[in-house]
Amino acid sequence: MVRFVGRDRELAVLHSLLREVADAAGSGRPGRCLLLRGRRRVGKSSLVETFVHDADAPDVFYTAAGASEAVELAELANAVDQSDLPDRTVFAEAIPGNWSAALRQLASILPEDRTSLVVIDEVPYLMDRVDAFEGVLQRAWDRELSRKPVLLILIGSDLSMMEALGAYGRPFHQRGQEMVLGPLTPAEVATMLDLDPASAFDASLVTGGLPLVCARWRPALTLWDFLSRELADPVSPLLVSAERSLAAEFPDYTYARRVLSVIGSGERTFANIARAAGDLAATTLTRALDALVSKGIVAAELPVSTRPTRARRYRVTDPYLRFWLRFIQPHLPEIERMRGDIALERVREGWTAWRGRAIEPLLRESLARLLPDQALPSAPVVGGYWSRSNQVEIDIVGADHGPVAKQLLFLGSVKWLEQAPFDRHDLLALQRHRAAVTDAPVPLVALSRSGCNVSGLDASYGPEELLAAWRPHPLS
Template identity: 70%
Template sequence: MRRFIGRERELRVLGAAFEKIREGIGSQKPGQCVLLRGRRRVGKSSLVEEFLSRAEVPYVFFTAAGESAADELAELLDAVASSTLPERSLFAEETPGQWNAAFRLLAEILPDDTPSVVVIDEVPYLMERVDAFEGMLQRAWDRLLSRKPVLLLLIGSDLSMMEALNSYDRPFHQRATEMVLGPLNPADIGDMLGLEPAAAFDAALVTGGLPLICAEWRPDASLWEFLRDSLDNPISALLVSAERSLAAEFPPQAMSREVLRAIGSGERTFTNIARAAGGIAHTTLTRATEVLADKRVVAAELPVSLRPSKERRYRVADPYLRFWLAFLDPHMAEIERMRGDLTLSRIKEKWTSWRGRAVEPLVRESLARLLPDGGLPAAPAIGGYWTRGNDIEIDLVGADRQPVAKRLLFLGSIKWLENSAFDSHDLAALHKHRAAITDDPIPLVAVSRSGVNCSGLEAAYGPEKLLTAWRGN
């Protein structure tokens, strides 16, 4: 199925956990638990639904909605009543009034001699709304559920809360295998949409690899055709997905939203972000950036070099959200009055310069997956280097660690232009910047969308080679 392109590895992981259960039937504790986390709209629920359709076993799929503890319990009872568990009618007969009782009854109706699946989606809502939920879940798992041949899938979009669920100081520690579902990678996107490598990277920057957005991209359509279609449709996934995700994670009155918009508009330093967010206080901005970083929405980065630096910079971590904040969010009123053509013209005007910086994290991650390669070693850390005044700025710094490295492994430049190759002028600038930070002849690397027409580089990479780094991942 088209929407599951690139998810075969994850399906195999779930299948392997399920096989352990099947093989363990008759043992004392055959049950397995998997914590599945990933950002909103990345396709977690759809992945699990596909797994269930392939497994063809009894299951219950319950999704929390952020309601009161009593309302969530009522929804759980309804989910069990409409499930495919063979003894589901017992829930209608007994109607447990407490979560502990519901877990006990759920364990009773699970089959003893055949595998089954229990899915609890949006677990962080339950952690917030149900008193002592983690402790009740731990007791139910240890004493009841793990003794059945069941796969318990706990799903959540709040990354920090899902990580906390399995941390050492929490009741459920070490009771589950953790699994992270990321967006579709550039190779998956290219395969799904029938795009050439360079266009696949463009699509990754716009859609963020979110399956719902990619599903609206007509196969073989260009970037501009996709954007035109999306801007003409006020309920397109490209337009609405970001707002829905932000509304679920950050209340409208939260200062984090204003700070995120400031970063999304292109501000990268603490001082400029504070100014763009309305001149907010230092302590308020510190709390807001910590919340955003904790939720993995924003990345706070330091230069990678041989010396410590305090020149921290911020960027929106998710490519789709970065695109939405830069180009769509400020002009929603324009789009809603059916003038998406104005928005599209604005994107075209600013696209090349915006893309040049937006692609940098994706290139670094591609190289991290690709190396070692030829004369370049694997690099435990790949980042960038900059000074306060940007008089020296290096796109790629490979090192043995970050942010303060003991050894630099390579330096490089990214030139991501449509019709301009990396040339001798770019190489001269790279030599100049290298001399400013080290006297050692550190290998030099070029990454170019349109090729390289000079010598003197240790390695050069284009979209085709970068895309190979994502194959099989």
């Protein structure tokens, strides 16, 4: 079983909700509901399974599979039969014919005198396959389930559908508390894998903080040791997790998959993506990009500056998926022929250039979490800047608003190389780029893997400080 690292806060929330149910026993509506969403393979089901195991309450854990309604209802009946609910035999006597009857029947067998747990995993499958499922769920909750001392946990990997489930104007609005489970943070990866700060950032880029992939990285292994072993195993989670997730997310979206591959290969602008994807028509590409952005797989970003611009760029949001699209997907046949050594050499050759850009979003988030400090203020927006011609690119832009800011708070550069510190040439380039976007003496900052050997910066941060930004801060 994958060891839980850094999930203490989420487990505490789940136990707190269960206590709320117990404390509300005897009231008219003691039930509580949690809507838990997160990308595939971040450990949602494992988190809830751990909680259920630790909780002293009867439970039923059902996972939808996208099958026909009859099959899903039979699986629900089987899950109830395998549960420890006191009156579970009711389902064995008569399988309900629809979801309205199933939820009503489930509510009828929940205990009146003690708390219980009901978990429905992969809820988006039901939302997609069952007519008016949200309305059915809302009526069952309002009329039966919420009147029992039960904690109902609804889990889903389709971020947009799970977010819509609790949205304003939808039947289940304001009936459940929402929780978003992200991947392991760089600090959690460092703890789990016993890595120094710089190596922990590398590991986060390759694994994406996915617990299943991280679990294969034995403590203290180097990046190249890990990749050598995983690329030699055709069924390694590093190789197969992305394909399985994409097959579930986009079973019928041929163009979306093609466009995603192009963005993962490094294309960032609309025109270049269209060309690399086979000269896609603008309307076709727009639909594909909209689908990718709505599911949170791709980010559509604008430069942060005081002047509006339409120089939009696209990037893959998940570092692991970005790594997989660049280095693994194109060479899967080769890896399956047991030539992972060739794929490993390609990673070695392209690693420095790929990491230099892939690390930027992660370091921006690190800096946003770190500030304020004695050198720089906190920034509501930490992004980047680029001109349409790409002649001016600034890795770090801190601003009061985004993408169109009223005030720029600081500008910065990322230099993430093992043997090359941030030096005088890097500072001069950053000063030139500052002059291209503002006349104000905006503070300058460097994020460097190997330190700085130049004066003239207002602040600089290395891997240690940036990793510490991901650790919980005690409340004062």
